[in-house]
Amino acid sequence: MSGVHPTHALPVEPSAAHSIQEFEHGYEEEQRLRGFRSACGFVTATWGLRCPRCGQFDLKEFSLSGKGVVAAYTVQNVPADEFVNDAPYAYVLIDLDEGGRISGWMPTVRAVGDLSIGDRVHWVASYKPGVQFEKDAGASATPGR
Amino acid sequence: MTREAWVLGAASNRFGKMKESGREAASRVALEAIQMAGVEPKDIGYTFVANAFGIAERQAHVGPLINTALGIPEVPSCTIESACSSSSAALHEAFVHVAGGFHDAALVVGVEKLSHLDTLTATSYFAIGADYPFESHNGATFPGLYATIADAHMNRYGTQTEQLGSVAVKNHLNASLNPHAHFQRPITMDTYLNSPVIASPLRLYDCCPFSDGAAALVVVAAEKYPNPRTEPLVIRASARAGSIADMHDRPELTGLPASQRASQLAFQQAHVERGQVDFMEVHDCFTIAELVALEDMGFFPRGGAGKATEEGLTARDGKLPVNPSGGLKAKGHPVSATGASQVVEIFEQFNGMAGARAVPKTNIALAHNVGATGSSASVHIFGRR
DSSP states (O other), X not given: OTTOOOOOOOOOOGXXXXXXXXXXXXXXXXOOEEEEEOTTSOEEOSOOSSOTTTOOOOOEEEEEOOEEEXXXXXXXXXXXXXXXXXXXXXXXXXXXXXXXXXXXXXTTOOSGGGOOXXXXXXXXXXXXXXXXXXXXXXXXXXXXO | OOOOEEEEEEEEOOOBOOSSOHHHHHHHHXXXXXXXXXXXXXXXXXXXXXXXXXXXXTOOOOHHHHHHHTTOTTSOEEXXXXXXXXXXXXXXXXXXXXXXXXXXXXXXXXXXXXXXXXXXXXXXXXXXXXXXXXXXXXXXXXXXXXXXXXXXXXXXXXXXXXXXXXXXXXXXXXXXXXXXXXXXXXOOHHHHHTSOEEETTEEGGGBOOBOBEEEEEEEEEGGGOSSOSSOOEEEEEEEEEEOOXXXXXXXXXXXXXXXXXXXXXXXXXXXXXXXXXXXXXXXXXXXXXXHHHHHHTTSXXXXXXXXXXXXXXXXXXXXXXXXXXXXXXXXXXXXXXXXHHHHHHHHHHHTTOOGGGOOSOOSSEEEEEEETTTTEEEEEEEEOO
16 A cells, blocks of 8 residues: 555664764764674674674674773874874774774874884874874883884 | 686786876777687677776766777676775676676776876875775774784784885886886885885885776686687686775784685685695785785795795795786786786786796686775686686
């Protein structure tokens, strides 16, 4: 019958309610990092509808601590276009204390010797784009290369 | 239904800076590949185009323009986009159509033109191939993303700067013998070591250039072309795989799971052992990418490809020649032409057209092509009739 749409009892997928914009709003306005933990234990700070590891949809949202250690980094002398006035800066991959890994950037790391893999860092809210990290006070920086 | 499929014609222009537009270059190499194959243009059943950044030329939907220029406007076409693996994805689609019996001949054309953009704009176009909100928006460029792979690889396996440099020196030497190559001169290790750091630990000579270029392939059903005029490449495997898109969400930073999966699938399809591969073209957008590719596909143990390269095993006259064309690193990397151009190199090697860069043996060859930081990967294996 025209104009009538059947309704189906679809399973509720909680993560489907979230948008990429909310992640960015979280960084800049709410001062929190959104994270999701899957039933399989996978932790991600990337938008999605189901767990990329196990495929299940029961992703639970929580606020990430923003604390962790440097898994890998690079000091970029040639910047991305939104960071053209910030070079050199570090692009970093951070292993979070609660599990999972997140990418971010560190404007205060301007040379390879300013940071090392394994250094402890924490997230700082910023009006600038992206997820910004700072080194913890007293964190070692052993020039590795 | 599957049937044997061949690459019967293959052509490329010289990579670098093109004066003409992408559609003109694509049409010219397509016609060259068709004529080389001895196929009538009207026999092409489908045209698969790769042109990821066509919008940079204010031109999308380039397939019908190419087909019209070739005098076959009625032939259907579509554009396949898989970042830097776009034309190997297009080859895969052509293979599926021909081996599956939908068409007896298909055209694959990859083309890119970015040289009219400044470096910052071109870098930004490349960044669109990553996860823009969750990687690029955190400051990552493509050199930066691969630099974190290099950083993790060096930290875990002790890979040395000079080992990365040995990839660059080898590939520039090979490119110096390739008339299609963007860079035509060899470099020394000193030149490499003295080049500026772009994204630590990667230097200028660790990075592929922004290149314009076009490459085309003609894929046919073997049963329909009993008397080929060229030595065809028998497509023994055409495999693609994906992985978690964001590098930071993958458990391992020193390898690309999509390359691992695609190569496993390809070796299963081809019934070929790694030791049977005579030479290969691999995705070396950065020097570290060549080392990681060789390890991902199981040719060397984890952390072993750097030493093998340094010892000359992957040189043109080595035990396992890698990137005799010069690779993306020195032949150049016109994004959507790259995957097809790898097959052009294999075709020329099989047909005695490689001149001074000819490798010693050409019975089994492999082409490995990656999209972005490995969220997509293609592996093709070719043999002789």
